[in-house]
Amino acid sequence: MAEVSVTEARGRLADVVDEARVNHTPVYLTRRGKQVAAVIDAADLDELLSAAEDLADLRAAAAARAEMDDGEEAVLWDEVKADLGLHIG
Numbered sequence: 589m590a591e592v593s594v595t596e597a598r599g600r601l602a603d604v605v606d607e608a609r610v611n612h613t614p615v616y617l618t619r620r621g622k623q624v625a626a627v628i629d630a631a632d633l634d635e636l637l638s639a640a641e642d643l644a645d646l647r648a649a650a651a652a653r654a655e656m657d658d659g660e661e662a663v664l665w666d667e668v669k670a671d672l673g674l675h676i677g
Contacts, residue, residue, distance in 0.1 A: 614627065
């Protein structure tokens with residue numbers, strides 16, 4: 589059941605949710621034969637979001653390293669804290 593129409597899913601919502609939850613594979617919802625949404629296990633979604641955040645952090649770090657390799661000056665941690673209004677007690 590990797591794909592199911594929105595109309596069919598409406599009538600079989602419990603089955604669609606169980607398929608995604610038990611098999612840990614998304615069930616794609618289609619409209620006029622095109623995928624328009626997906627039902628995915630909540631824990632799997634949390635893992636995907638966490639992995640996406642980690643990847644974004646890695647890309648940002650790589651970009652910062654590349655800027656420094658190109659001669660950009662590093663910003664001191666104390667300056668970052670001050671800009672953000674963070675104070676050490």
